[in-house]
Amino acid sequence: MESVHILANPESAGGRGRRLLPELVRALGETEGAPAISSIMETEGPGHAGELVRSALSADSVVPLVVLGGDGTLHEVANALLESGRSDVPIAPLATGTGNDFHRMLNAGTG
Numbered sequence: 001m002e003s004v005h006i007l008a009n010p011e012s013a014g015g016r017g018r019r020l021l022p023e024l025v026r027a028l029g030e031t032e033g034a035p036a037i038s039s040i041m042e043t044e045g046p047g048h049a050g051e052l053v054r055s056a057l058s059a060d061s062v063v064p065l066v067v068l069g070g071d072g073t074l075h076e077v078a079n080a081l082l083e084s085g086r087s088d089v090p091i092a093p094l095a096t097g098t099g100n101d102f103h104r105m106l107n108a109g110t111g
Helices: 016-030 048-056 071-083 101-105
Strands: 003-008 036-042 065-069 091-095
Touching: 003 016, 003 048, 016 036, 016 065, 036 048, 048 065, 048 071, 065 071, 071 091
Parallel strands: 003 036, 003 065, 065 091
Antiparallel strands: none
């Protein structure tokens, strides 16, 4: 994996996404062998995550998406990928929401 897109919902869990985004960027930058960051996208409201994903997709490459947000953000991202016919794009969800049911279902913690 050479690079990743980061999509963050800064308002998730009362601003938790906003606080954790710089930490994620710093950790990727300091970790040997970590992928480069292709883009950092921040949502501005409901429905915006899907728009951002569709605009970031390139037909000829598969760049994984790191999704910093809650269940709603993850839902928008997954739907945008499926609607675009891009089920080949890996998603790395990082739970920063209030419910985080997706992570709980996978026993992946709640963020």
